[in-house]
Amino acid sequence: MAEVLSTFLLQPGDPAPNFSLPTPRGEILSLGDVLGANGLLVVFACNHCPYVVHLADALGNFAREIEARGVGTVAIMSNDLEKYPQDAPDKMLEFAREHSWDFPYLVDEDQSVAQAYRAACTPDFFLFDAELKLAYAGQFDDSRPRGSLQPHGGDLGEAVRRMIAGEPPMARPYPSSGCNIKWKPGNEPAWF
Template sequence: MAETLSTFTLKAADKAPDFVLPDPSGTKHSLQDLTGSNGTLIVFVCNHCPFVVMLAEELGRFAKRCKEAGIEVVAISSNDIEKYPQDGPEKMAEFAAKSGWDFPYLFDETQEVAKAYGAACTPDFFLFGADRGLFYAGQFDDARPKNGVTPNGADLQLAIDEMLAGEAAPSRQLPSSGCNIKWIEGNEPPYFG
């Protein structure tokens, strides 16, 4: 039986669900096009969540190190933009530029991709190996707004190091912590609530 990680849908080694999503300019990107030679990190985020805002710049720096290691990074926003217009595509482009993100930031308007991954909060991190099998689903690090810890991605970096070394998935996979994804009314997944 596959080990359950801190995701409500995927199990260890499950393949990353495929998607085709637009960036803020409307250009569509597929998971296949965004898969790195050594893996892919998919992060569910939004613009207004204080947990995301707190680590946004560090995530930009972290993503550069990932790219050097052959791991592509993709951010996805799945929030209801009717109720949270600050999370819409136009604001996404501004947020990414301000945060120093040079990786795709995609919009999941139907929220189906978030459901397929079992994403629950922003930020929510999913690390897949070169074979697109889930290796890690959990927190970036112990930093939280106002707890005095500077974001550094320690937990995620440990998982990446172990994955690249061919080791087993880390036994310590603490769930991501953040704001709930803002589901469109009536579109909430079974694991929400």
């Protein structure tokens, strides 16, 4: 399993790219539908990546904690479904239920949203403030699938705390790491 690092092409203060994407059941949700009073966490995820599986339960708990602080969460699955059927919408529902993801898990079938966010891996985390300006792009924490450290959300938790408190963002956060997004042929972005 090769580790891929996020690209940091979206910079602090950049606006969140808008989207309208379906849930696995076909309901369309937009950026404004998932924004909390104090901000939004956008997570690019999938069902099969060991890095996502490693922190999936912790992410469910983390999302409930930040929801209580006014920060919404949305996960977006952008992988090529033809080559990776284990990430299909029906399996997304099962995965979300298994890991207590109470937040929306959306399908980016044409991969345009992953491209707009300059997402590179799963999981890839983007935290936006109440005005939908990027406050943090980086790792959930320093745990890894084969390591001894359990997922704790420390890096992302500190970013949320700073954002809500109006403090400066973390200096040079460590990028997200995980499996590369599985691009459809011809969709591979220039930064990939």
